[in-house]
Amino acid sequence: MTAPAATTGDLEPSSPEPQSRERESRFSAGIIFSLPAALLLTLFMVIPFGFALVLSFTNRKLLSPLATRWVGFDNYVDVLTDSGFWGAIKNNLVFSIVTVPVQSALALLLAILVNQKLRGSVFFRVVYFLPITFSLSAASIIWLVLLNPSGMVNTVLEVFTFGAFSPDWLNNPTYTMAAVILVSLWASVGFQMVILLAALQDVPRVLYEAASVDGASAWGQFRNVTLPGIRHQLFFVITITMILSFRLFDQVWILPPRPGGPVDATNTIMVELVDTGFGAGQVGKGSAIAVLFFLLVLFLTIFQRRFEPKDL
Amino acid sequence: MSHAPRKFSRLLAILFAFTLLAAACGGDDGDGEGAGSEEGSGSEEGSGSEEAAGGDAAAPCDGNIDGPVTLTLTSHGSGDAYTGAVADFNAGPGTELGVTVELIDLGEAGYEDFIVAAAASGDLPDIIDMDGPFLYNFAWNGFVQPLGNCVPDGSLDDFLPSIISQGTYNGELYSLGAFDSGMGIWAKRSVLEANDIRIPETSEDAWTVDEFDTILRTLQDSGISSPLDIKWFYGAGEWRPYGFAPIIQSAGGDIINRSDFQSAEGALNGPEAVAAMTTFQTWAQDGLLDLEAVDDTPFIEGDVPLSWVGHWMYGAYKEALGDDLVLVPLPDFGTGSKAGMGSWNYAMATGDADPDAVWAFIEFVTSPEQVKIIADAESAVPALRSVLAADPTFQPGGDRYLYVLNLEAAPDIAFPRPATPAYGAIRDAFSDALADIVAGADVQETLDKAVAEIDADIAANDGYPTQ
Numbered sequence: 001m002t003a004p005a006a007t008t009g010d011l012e013p014s015s016p017e018p019q020s021r022e023r024e025s026r027f028s029a030g031i032i033f034s035l036p037a038a039l040l041l042t043l044f045m046v047i048p049f050g051f052a053l054v055l056s057f058t059n060r061k062l063l064s065p066l067a068t069r070w071v072g073f074d075n076y077v078d079v080l081t082d083s084g085f086w087g088a089i090k091n092n093l094v095f096s097i098v099t100v101p102v103q104s105a106l107a108l109l110l111a112i113l114v115n116q117k118l119r120g121s122v123f124f125r126v127v128y129f130l131p132i133t134f135s136l137s138a139a140s141i142i143w144l145v146l147l148n149p150s151g152m153v154n155t156v157l158e159v160f161t162f163g164a165f166s167p168d169w170l171n172n173p174t175y176t177m178a179a180v181i182l183v184s185l186w187a188s189v190g191f192q193m194v195i196l197l198a199a200l201q202d203v204p205r206v207l208y209e210a211a212s213v214d215g216a217s218a219w220g221q222f223r224n225v226t227l228p229g230i231r232h233q234l235f236f237v238i239t240i241t242m243i244l245s246f247r248l249f250d251q252v253w254i255l256p257p258r259p260g261g262p263v264d265a266t267n268t269i270m271v272e273l274v275d276t277g278f279g280a281g282q283v284g285k286g287s288a289i290a291v292l293f294f295l296l297v298l299f300l301t302i303f304q305r306r307f308e309p310k311d312l
Numbered sequence: 313m314s315h316a317p318r319k320f321s322r323l324l325a326i327l328f329a330f331t332l333l334a335a336a337c338g339g340d341d342g343d344g345e346g347a348g349s350e351e352g353s354g355s356e357e358g359s360g361s362e363e364a365a366g367g368d369a370a371a372p373c374d375g376n377i378d379g380p381v382t383l384t385l386t387s388h389g390s391g392d393a394y395t396g397a398v399a400d401f402n403a404g405p406g407t408e409l410g411v412t413v414e415l416i417d418l419g420e421a422g423y424e425d426f427i428v429a430a431a432a433s434g435d436l437p438d439i440i441d442m443d444g445p446f447l448y449n450f451a452w453n454g455f456v457q458p459l460g461n462c463v464p465d466g467s468l469d470d471f472l473p474s475i476i477s478q479g480t481y482n483g484e485l486y487s488l489g490a491f492d493s494g495m496g497i498w499a500k501r502s503v504l505e506a507n508d509i510r511i512p513e514t515s516e517d518a519w520t521v522d523e524f525d526t527i528l529r530t531l532q533d534s535g536i537s538s539p540l541d542i543k544w545f546y547g548a549g550e551w552r553p554y555g556f557a558p559i560i561q562s563a564g565g566d567i568i569n570r571s572d573f574q575s576a577e578g579a580l581n582g583p584e585a586v587a588a589m590t591t592f593q594t595w596a597q598d599g600l601l602d603l604e605a606v607d608d609t610p611f612i613e614g615d616v617p618l619s620w621v622g623h624w625m626y627g628a629y630k631e632a633l634g635d636d637l638v639l640v641p642l643p644d645f646g647t648g649s650k651a652g653m654g655s656w657n658y659a660m661a662t663g664d665a666d667p668d669a670v671w672a673f674i675e676f677v678t679s680p681e682q683v684k685i686i687a688d689a690e691s692a693v694p695a696l697r698s699v700l701a702a703d704p705t706f707q708p709g710g711d712r713y714l715y716v717l718n719l720e721a722a723p724d725i726a727f728p729r730p731a732t733p734a735y736g737a738i739r740d741a742f743s744d745a746l747a748d749i750v751a752g753a754d755v756q757e758t759l760d761k762a763v764a765e766i767d768a769d770i771a772a773n774d775g776y777p778t779q
Contacts, residue, residue: 059772063431063453066774149604171603171751258548258744262751263758280737281428282772 049294056288062281075288085289088260088267089296091177095268096245098181104238106185107192112226114193115200125197129190136187140254143183144170147255170256173265180251180266187251188244192237196230203229231309239304246297249274269293372660372667373462380410381669384437386427388420388656393689401676411669413439421549424736431455438665439673442487443550444478444654445729445739451481452733452776456659458484462671470680470696474719474726478654481731482778488674489657490683491692494623494715495558495726496651497540501638503617507534511638515718515725518641518649521591528600531617538602540595541611541619544750552743553729554652555620556592561727562645563588567742568766573732574775576766580742581759588645589746589755596750603750622652623715626691630711639714651718653726655692693719733776737769 056075060068079085114125131139146152147169154166169179207225216224227234249270253259259275260267269289277286387394398415406412416437418426424446430436436455450456463485468476472492479487504511509527512518519527531539543551557567565585568576579585595601602616608625610616612632619625620642629637641649658677660670676682680699687694693715694700705711718726730738745762749755770776 061773063428064773065452065454066777145606148606173751173753256747257544257751258747261744261747263748263753275740278425279740280769280772285772 049290052287052290055284056291058284059282060284060287062278062283064281068284071284075285076292078285079288079292084264084267085269085272085292087264088269088272091264091266092246092248092268094177095181095184095248096242099184099245100238100241102181103185103189103192103241104234107189107237108196108234110189110193111196111200112222115197125194128193131187132190134187136250137254139187140183140251143179143251144255147179171262173261173263176256176262176265180248180255183251183255184245184248192241195233195237199230199233200226235308239301242300242304243297246293246300269296372457372460373671375668377409377411377666377668377672380412381666382412382414383439383665383669383673384414384416385439385441385658385673386416386418386430386437387441388418388423388443391689393686397677397682397686400682401673405672405676409669409672411672413673427455436661436663438661438663439670440659440661441656442659443656444489445731445735447479447487447657447659448481448731449733449736450659451486454662456486457662457667458486459488459660459671459674460484462660462667467675470698471678472693472695472697472700472719474653474722474728475657475695478728479657479659487657487659488678489655489695490678491655491687491690491695492719493554493653493655494651494693494712494718495555495621495653496642496714496718497640498611498619498621498625498629499638499640500611500614500617500633501636503531503536504638507531512640514714515641515649515651515721518644521588521643521645524643525591525595528595528618529598532598532600536615536617538599538604539616539618540600541602541605541616541621543605543619543621544601544603545606548740548743548747550739552746553739554622556746557729557742558642558650558652558727559588559592559645560585562642562647562650564645564647566730567738568730568732568734570730573730573734574770576738576741576763580766581756581763584646585759586756589749589759591645593749593752593755597752601750623692623712624690626712637711639711641714641718649725650727651725652729653719653722654729655690734766734770734773738766741765741769 057070057072058068059071059074110128114121114128148154149166149168149171153169158166167175169175203226207229208221211221211225247270248268252266252268252271253274256262256266260271270293273286273289273293276282276289385398394417395415398413402412423443427436427440427442427446427450431453440450440456442450447456468485471488474492475489476485478489478492479485499511501511507527507530509530510519510523528539543555546552553567560566560580563584565582565588566576566579569579596603602610605616608628611619611625612628614633619629642651643649658674660667660674677686678695680696683694683696683699684702686692687699693706693712694703700706700716703710706713706716722728729735732738741762744765745758748758
C-alpha cells in the first residue's frame, strides 16, 4: 500500500535491482490474471459503449430504409430538453434515495437476525434469500395480483387499518412508486443480506469478548465492534445498491398499467432508453440516453468513493 | 483521494481513444454503402422493396416450385386451428408440391417486437402472420413484398372488401387473412330487460353517450358495483387502440390526421376527442368501469352485465350465457357509433424463399375449408363471403349479424386502423395516454403529449416518405 502509484505505471526498468525485478514479475502476473476479465469487459462493455457513443451523434434507426446521417448534438439537445427524461431522472433519484438507505439498513438488520445462534436461523436465511432466485419479471407478475385493489396486500391492510387504508396501488400515481419500492425491497434485500452475513461472520469473536469484558452494552458492541468490522462490505453494499437502483426496469415495466406509468409516476431512465432505442427504434437518440446515463452513474460512483472508509 | 481525478482522466482518455477508433469505423460505414452487417441487411431489404415496387420484380411468381422447399411461418398463437392448418397443408398440397411449412409460435404479447428483432438480425421467417396495421410499417421497411402476380385473376372475388383493403399498401396487395374482426358490447339481456334498458340492434340505433351514461349509473344503482367490463387486464398494446380509439372516432376525432398521415394535431387532441375521453375518465373515476378484473370470469359468471370487447369472446360467452347473450353496438359519442376492424393476416417476407411456395401456403390457409376452421376457432368473422353466408349467426337475426352490418358499412361504422408506417408509434402513444387518463391525468395535457410523441416519431422518420 506504500508503493507510489507512478511506479506501477512506469514500465522503464531503471535498475535491475531484485526488488524492482520482483515487482515487475508481479506486475506481469497481474496483467495475465486480469486478461480474461479485461477481454470480456472490452468485448461486451467497452466496445459496445464506444458504438453507443458514436451512434449517439447519428439519427441511426433500428430499422429504416432511410440513410443514417450525422446529426451532431441534436440527440443530446432533444434528450436534455425533454421533460420526460428529467422526470425519469427524478424518479430514479427518489427510488435511490429511499431504497439505498432502507435496503442497506434492512439487509443489515436481517443479517444480524439470521446470524444469531438460534434454532431455525438457517431456515430464515433461506427464506430471506429465496426472492433472489426468482426472476424479477416473474415475481412482478405475482405482485401484480397481490397489489390488485382487492388483492392480498389490501385485504391485510384493511384488517390492520380497519378499512381506512386500501389504495389502488398501481393505478393511482401517488402510490405506484411506493408499490415499486416495496416489491424491489422484497426482491433484492436478500442479496445484500448474504454479503453482510458473511462480513458479520468474519468479525473476530475475541473482539466481542473483549468488549463485553470491558462492559460494553449490546448497542456499544454494535457501534464499536460490528460496524467498524464490516465497514468495507457495508460500503460495497451501499455502492452496489445505488448502482443497481439506477437500473430499475423490470418492476416498472410490468407492474403499472403501462411501462413507467401511470402518468409517468414510475418512468425511469432505463424505461426511457428501451422505449426510445427499441420501442420507437431510434437507436441514435437511445444511445444518447445511454451515454448520459453512464455519465450520471459514473459521477455518482466517483462522488460516493469519497466516503469510502480508509484502512486503519 | 488524489488518485481519483487521475483515474478519471485516464478513463476519459481511453474512452476518447475508443471514440476516435469507432468514429473511423463509423465513417467507413456511412460512405461505403453498408459495410457493417446491420447496415448491409437494412439496405438490402430496402432495395428489395424498391425493386418490387418499381415494376421489374413486381412479378415474384414464375409458376414453378424448384425442388423441395421448407418455409418458416411465425404465428401469434398455437391453437389447434393454426397447427392443424399447417399440418393439413404439409400432408396435402405441400406433399404434392414439395413444400413443408414449419410453424414458429411466438405468442401474441410483444409479437411485433419479435418480428422487428428478427428483421434487425436478418432472421425473418418466410411467411409472416401479423396484426393488420403492422403491415404498413413492415412493407415500408421492406420486410414484406407485394403478392403481385402470385395471386391468380379472380381468386380474390370471394374475399370481404375489408380484407383486401387491409392488405393493400401503396396500391399493392401484400397480405391476406383468414378472418376479420368485430367490435361491440356483449350484454346480458335479462339484466338489461329487468332495468328497462332499450336493446339497440344496429349501429344507427346505438345508445347515445348520455343514454349509456344513464344506463351505467342505473345498473350501478341496482347493486352492480362496476357494470362495464373493458378487459383492462389485457394491458398495454393493441387492445387499447383497437377497443377504444372508436370512442374518439365516434366523437369526430381520430388518432391521426388521415389526409396525409403527417400529424395527429387536432385529431387526437381536438375538443371532440378531449370531451369523449373526459367522459370515459369520469366513468373510470365513478367506478362504472371494471378495472379490477384479472380475467374473463366477471361477465361469464354474471357479476358484470356488459362486456366491451371484440369478437374473440363470443365462443366462451355463448357457452356461458346461451340465449341470454346479446350483442349491442358501442355507444354513439356524437357522429354515430364506430367499431374497430381488421385482424391477423399473412404476408410474404422479402427474402430468397420461393414465392410460388409461399403463395401456395397463403392460398391454402385462406381457402374456404381452412377459413371456416380458423374463424370458428377465433370466433371471428370469416374472410370469405361464401363461408360467412353459410353461418346462421352472421345472418339477420343471428347473434353476430351486427359485425357484418358494421363491416359492410366500413369506413362509416367499422373504422380501419390507419394505414401508415407510423402505426406503432400511434399505438404506443394512444395506449399510454389511455392508461394515464384512466388513472386520472388531465385529459387535454395527456392527449397533447400523445400528439407530441406521434408527431416526433413521424418527424424522426422524415415523414415516412414512400419508398
